[in-house]
Structure formats: C-alpha cells, structure tokens
Amino acid sequence: MGHAHKQIDCDTFRSVLGNYPTGVAVVTGMSSLGEPLGMVVGTFTSVSMAPPLVAFLPMKTSRSFNALREGSDRFCINILAADQEGTCRVLAAPGDDKFANISWRKSPAGNPIIEGVVGWIDCEYANVFDGGDHHIVVGAVQAMEVGRDSLPLLFFQRGYGRFSSGSLLAANERNVLQSVRMAETARAQLETLAKELDMGCSIVAPAGGESIYVAVADHVATQGGKNRLGARAPLVPPLGALFVDSPNGVSQEEWLAGLGKCDDEVTARAQEQLALVRSRGWSISLLGALSPHELDEAIDAYSCPQRTPEQARRFLVTVSAMFDMHEPAHMEANQQYDVLHLTVPVKQPDGATVLALRLSELRKRLTGSEITGLIERLKAAAVRVEALIGRIPQ
Numbered sequence: 001m002g003h004a005h006k007q008i009d010c011d012t013f014r015s016v017l018g019n020y021p022t023g024v025a026v027v028t029g030m031s032s033l034g035e036p037l038g039m040v041v042g043t044f045t046s047v048s049m050a051p052p053l054v055a056f057l058p059m060k061t062s063r064s065f066n067a068l069r070e071g072s073d074r075f076c077i078n079i080l081a082a083d084q085e086g087t088c089r090v091l092a093a094p095g096d097d098k099f100a101n102i103s104w105r106k107s108p109a110g111n112p113i114i115e116g117v118v119g120w121i122d123c124e125y126a127n128v129f130d131g132g133d134h135h136i137v138v139g140a141v142q143a144m145e146v147g148r149d150s151l152p153l154l155f156f157q158r159g160y161g162r163f164s165s166g167s168l169l170a171a172n173e174r175n176v177l178q179s180v181r182m183a184e185t186a187r188a189q190l191e192t193l194a195k196e197l198d199m200g201c202s203i204v205a206p207a208g209g210e211s212i213y214v215a216v217a218d219h220v221a222t223q224g225g226k227n228r229l230g231a232r233a234p235l236v237p238p239l240g241a242l243f244v245d246s247p248n249g250v251s252q253e254e255w256l257a258g259l260g261k262c263d264d265e266v267t268a269r270a271q272e273q274l275a276l277v278r279s280r281g282w283s284i285s286l287l288g289a290l291s292p293h294e295l296d297e298a299i300d301a302y303s304c305p306q307r308t309p310e311q312a313r314r315f316l317v318t319v320s321a322m323f324d325m326h327e328p329a330h331m332e333a334n335q336q337y338d339v340l341h342l343t344v345p346v347k348q349p350d351g352a353t354v355l356a357l358r359l360s361e362l363r364k365r366l367t368g369s370e371i372t373g374l375i376e377r378l379k380a381a382a383v384r385v386e387a388l389i390g391r392i393p394q
Contacts, residue, residue: 027041029071037068037112044079057137059134060135072110077139078117079117084116186384190217203357241327277327284327
C-alpha cells in the first residue's frame with residue numbers, strides 16, 4: 001500500500017539534500033559578441049561512457065544559462081580545485097565582465113578554460129530535458145583533459161570546502177607554521193606590551209581565506225581565562241581588511257565576494273572600510289550590542305576543526321550584526337568608545353603585510369585621544385617586531 005504524498009517545503013528539501021557534498025564546476029562558453037561567459041553549478045554529473053555524455057542542471061530562470069545557450073551550441077565544464085573558492089565566488093556573484101581578473105585560455109572548441117582547474121570537458125549540446133524548475137542539460141563530450149593534480153572544491157550545506165586527509169591538512173598548514181615562527185621571535189615584545197598596557201595582546205596571521213591567532217600574551221588578568229591561540233576567523237567583510245592583497249591572504253575580489261549576495265550599499269560600505277584601513281594603516285572594531293561572551297562562542301564554533309558550513313554561516317551572521325561597528329570613519333577626541341580590538345600591520349621589508357599586532361580586552365569608555373595613543377604604541381611595537389622578523393633567514 002503506497003504512502004500518501006506529503007508536501008515537502010523548499011527549506012526542508014535544501015536542508016536534507018545539502019548534507020550530500022557535490023563537486024563544484026563552472027560551465028563556460030562564449031557570448032554572441034565573443035565575450036567569455038560562465039556560470040557556477042553544483043549539479044554536474046557523468047551520464048554515460050559509451051557514448052561519452054555528461055550533464056548539469058541549471059535553473060530555468062538562470063540568465064547565465066540563457067546567455068550561454070544563445071551564444072553557442074558548445075560549452076565547457078571546468079572542474080574547480082579546492083584552492084579556487086575565490087574564483088568560484090567571483091563567477092557566482094552578480095555583475096558584468098566577471099572574467100576581467102580571471103586567467104583563462106581557449107579550449108579546442110573555443111570555450112574558456114579557467115587556469116588552474118582540476119580538469120575540463122568540451123561538449124556540444126546533446127539534449128535539454130524538462131526537470132521541474134530546472135533544465136537537465138546533456139552534453140556530448142568532444143574533448144577533455146586533466147588540468148592538474150589537486151583536490152576538488154566541494155559544496156556542502158550551502159558552503160564551500162574540500163576533502164583533506166590528515167597529511168594533506170598538515171601540508172596546507174606550512175604557511176601557518178612559518179607565521180608561528182615569526183611570531184615567537186616577537187614573543188618578548190608581545191609580553192612586554194601586554195604587561196605595560198594591562199591588556200590582551202596577540203599576533204594574527206593570514207592563512208589562505210582565514211586569519212589565525214599565532215601568538216597570545218598569557219596574562220590571566222587580561223585574558224579572563226581565555227586562550228585565543230589557534231582561533232580562526234574568515235577573511236570576509238568586515239573582517240581581515242589588513243590582509244587583503246597580502247601574502248597568504250586574499251585578493252580584494254575574493255574578499256568582497258565573501259559578502260555573497262547583497263545589495264550595492266553593503267558592497268560600497270565594505271569598499272569604504274577597506275579604503276579607510278589602507279589609508280590610515282590600522283584597523284579598529286567597536287563593541288556593539290553583542291557581548292564579548294557571544295563573540296567568543298562564535299569564534300570557538302568557527303575555529304572547531306570539524307566545523308560545518310552551517311556553523312561557519314552562523315559565525316558570519318553574528319559578525320554581520322556588527323558590520324557598522326568596524327572601521328568608524330571619525331572618532332572625536334573627547335568622546336568615549338567601547339573598543340573590541342585595535343590592530344596594526346606587521347610588514348616585510350618589501351612592504352607586504354605578513355602579520356598583525358592586536359590589542360584586545362581594552363577597558364571600557366576610552367576617549368578618542370586615548371585610542372589614538374594606543375594605536376601609536378601598537379605601531380611602535382610593530383616596527384620593533386618588523387626588525388626582529390627581518391633577521392629570520394628565508
């Protein structure tokens with residue numbers, strides 16, 4: 001006896017099926033004007049070996065797919081590598097001329113092959129079937145090739161990630177270990193500053209798409225029992241502006257793409273914050289309605305090695321609530337502020353930012369003049385740290 005049909009709502013459908021990871025690919029082609037086009041899909045699959053057929057499932061409302069279909073009778077599947085999340089976000093975001101800062105070459109069929117992909121597959125349209133609110137696009141394979149030996153980019157719980165064995169994960173942390181080495185060279189400076197100011201003092205380093213605390217001054221009175229060593233945060237607005245376009249950091253395009261789908265006003269605000277940090281050479285975050293305890297809980301959840309994309313998303317929701325508390329444009333000398341943290345860059349001789357020196361656990365109701373004085377103390381300490389790490393053999 002059959003079961004009565006139960007109405008499945010869209011949120012439940014996404015939630016359940018979102019626990020099944022899928023590979024991420026970009027379908028590329030050329031427009032009728034000869035311009036490169038691309039759309040990100042998480043529905044690519046093989047269909048048949050004899051004849052060789054593949055498929056992907058675009059939304060019927062997808063303007064990108066309509067442009068691809070109108071432009072040519074051919075398309076190319078680009079299988080993204082795990083380190084191409086930034087490229088993925090740029091191509092998935094709305095806007096024109098998405099390939100302006102993406103390196104690519106033409107496939108045998110004349111379609112864009114994105115540099116650095118795991119592999120590519122040139123196809124002709126074999127058939128397009130009805131699939132509810134999606135098309136089922138079947139492609140006849142004309143040419144294909146492995147690009148490079150790399151882990152693929154995965155989509156899981158509406159977030160991006162990768163498969164990593166323990167040994168591969170260790171290999172990916174080499175840059176972090178180098179940052180720890182530099183930070184330990186500056187340990188005495190860190191401890192001295194924390195003791196003199198009676199505040200928390202730490203060193204933060206960029207690690208791909210994240211920042212990580214690589215050294216923390218161990219003063220119980222200021223840390224309140226917390227130890228942020230190893231804690232991580234994503235490099236997305238409004239976080240990590242000092243590490244945009246830095247070694248081991250992210251590009252400006254990747255940083256802004258971390259906003260996801262948002263209105264132009266939010267993007268403009270993030271660009272203003274980045275320009276402000278770059279012009280004055282330091283970063284500040286004020287403490288808003290969220291308590292330090294709530295923020296610590298969010299950071300702990302994000303820093304968990306087994307975190308899921310859903311946990312990462314909850315962290316971003318927490319941070320987004322404080323978006324306007326980051327990088328205030330003006331601070332009056334006599335006005336009082338509650339500061340979450342102050343951060344200044346630590347640079348290599350070539351001017352590239354490799355670390356950041358941060359003050360936290362500041363006392364409440366600091367005046368604008370007092371904040372300016374603390375920033376100058378931080379800058380002076382950063383100069384001393386720069387001199388120390390400049391002596392480390394490369």
